[in-house]
Amino acid sequence: MREEVKSGCGGSDSRTALGEVMERYPCRLNPYLASLMESESCPMARQFMPGVEELDESSGWIDPLAEEALSPVSGLVHRYPNRALWLVSHECAAHCRFCTRKRRWKGARELSEEELGEGLAYLRKNPKIVDVLLSGGDPLLLPAERLDRILHSLRSIPHIQVIRIGTRLPGVLPEAVTPELAAMIRKYHPLFMNLHFNHPREITAESRRSCATLADAGIPLGSQTVLLRGVNDDAAVLGELFHGLLSMRVRPYYLMQMDLTAGTGHFRTPIAAGLKILLALRNRISGIAVPQFVIDLPGGHGKVPLVPNSIQAIHEDRVELTTYTGKRCTYPLLQGEHEDLRRLQFS
Ligand SMILES: *Cc1c(COP(=O)(O)O)cnc(C)c1O
Numbered sequence: 001m002r003e004e005v006k007s008g009c010g011g012s013d014s015r016t017a018l019g020e021v022m023e024r025y026p027c028r029l030n031p032y033l034a035s036l037m038e039s040e041s042c043p044m045a046r047q048f049m050p051g052v053e054e055l056d057e058s059s060g061w062i063d064p065l066a067e068e069a070l071s072p073v074s075g076l077v078h079r080y081p082n083r084a085l086w087l088v089s090h091e092c093a094a095h096c097r098f099c100t101r102k103r104r105w106k107g108a109r110e111l112s113e114e115e116l117g118e119g120l121a122y123l124r125k126n127p128k129i130v131d132v133l134l135s136g137g138d139p140l141l142l143p144a145e146r147l148d149r150i151l152h153s154l155r156s157i158p159h160i161q162v163i164r165i166g167t168r169l170p171g172v173l174p175e176a177v178t179p180e181l182a183a184m185i186r187k188y189h190p191l192f193m194n195l196h197f198n199h200p201r202e203i204t205a206e207s208r209r210s211c212a213t214l215a216d217a218g219i220p221l222g223s224q225t226v227l228l229r230g231v232n233d234d235a236a237v238l239g240e241l242f243h244g245l246l247s248m249r250v251r252p253y254y255l256m257q258m259d260l261t262a263g264t265g266h267f268r269t270p271i272a273a274g275l276k277i278l279l280a281l282r283n284r285i286s287g288i289a290v291p292q293f294v295i296d297l298p299g300g301h302g303k304v305p306l307v308p309n310s311i312q313a314i315h316e317d318r319v320e321l322t323t324y325t326g327k328r329c330t331y332p333l334l335q336g337e338h339e340d341l342r343r344l345q346f347s
Pocket residue numbers: 077078079080083084085133303
């Protein structure tokens with residue numbers, strides 16, 4: 001598998017600019033993903049093929065979400081009081097060129113047994129943490145026995161109600177999602193999975209089967225999509241993706257504004273682009289197919305949802321709203337409600 005997952009990247013020659021990119025941020029690809037590419041500039045190639053633009057580090061940060069600073073023990077990011085993000089894996093099936101954690105690709109190293117123990121100890125002594133999100137890297141690439149042990153240890157902590165696993169495997173290496181893996185994971189319900197799909201091309205017979213394997217194991221499936229310039233910054237493309245996800249029993253969860261990661265500026269879209277897409281999809285595709293649009297703020301301040309404004313004016317007795325077709329309508333207000341509403345809307 002080691003050779004197989006690395007195939008398709010071409011040779012790395014450190015004397016060229018592209019070689020320098022691959023030296024700094026190694027390329028990782030597999031035959032399945034390569035088969036989804038149509039040209040050098042298609043949305044799939046843009047996501048996974050190294051580009052010289054990655055050398056432009058004039059803006060952004062190596063660790064834009066301040067994950068290292070927010071880690072009380074190695075690999076465990078504790079940003080919100082009641083939940084924790086645990087980076088239990090250092091490996092991904094493919095390297096997404098826009099990745100926020102591309103700083104970790106080179107010299108990737110699994111957490112040691114000692115570090116795993118420290119993470120567990122931290123979670124055990126923090127009863128406020130009720131939700132643990134496993135990520136990485138891709139937790140589903142861990143040896144099944146190790147993942148089983150981690151999940152088992154988490155389940156033995158009474159205050160942890162919900163376990164989540166973030167993975168891109170169903171869309172980028174679907175064959176690795178086996179019924180045996182799903183059968184192991186289902187022992188640890190309530191367990192949610194958050195997948196990662198960026199383009200309708202990723203919806204194939206293979207990814208469909210892989211999501212079915214997980215959904216049939218009773219795992220509620222969500223998905224996050226990164227809004228990427230030249231890949232999916234288009235309402236029709238995202239509408240097709242989100243409905244395609246629903247058809248695989250995957251509920252779109254987050255549409256994410258690009259993080260300000262050094263060397264990924266060429267993927268960044270204006271904030272208005274995301275809002276326009278949400279507006280174009282509103283009421284036009286199924287409500288459950290529309291994710292929340294969020295900015296994960298630089299510095300680790302958390303995710304902020306952005307919603308296109310529908311309130312045009314607040315009067316004492318009524319509010320003026322714009323519908324999805326652009327029609328202006330009014331809705332009556334209760335006595336005295338307008339001040340509160342103004343504060344909520346404009347503060
Ligand atoms: C995104 C994230 C979570 C989970 O956030 P939700 O909005 O509950 O999905 C938790 N911790 C960190 C550090 C995160 O980045």
